[in-house]
Amino acid sequence: MYTGTAVFDVLLPGDSRSLKEKRSYVRPIIAALRRFEVSVAEVGALDLHARAEIGVAVVAAEPRHVGEVLDSCERAVAGRPELELLSVRRRLHGDDE
Secondary structure (H helix, E strand, O other): OEEEEEEEEEEOOOOOOOHHHHHHHHHHHHHHHHOOOOEEEEEEOOOOOOEEEEEEEEEEOOHHHHHHHHHHHHHHHHOOOOOEEEEEEEEEEOOOO
16 A cells, blocks of 8 residues: 655735635635545645645555656646646655555
8 A cells, every 4th residue: 555645835826815715716726636536635824825735645556556646636736827836745655664
């Protein structure tokens, strides 16, 4: 069994001046990522209006599949025109750890 995680640090549009407006950007991203059958949540920068950290976790039998799913998630976030993907932190954990 292998688990993989990714944390996407994103910059939201400048018109995001409240946490309510921030949620209006973050909620559709989370919904889109759930299509990949991953666990996903906003995990950081919770009090900042123009930034968000979105965490994704996946479990699979093969490390290759974990990587493919995380790659798909990264492409989905990077392809959203309303935000800028600043960084991605990824980790892979296996049975031997």
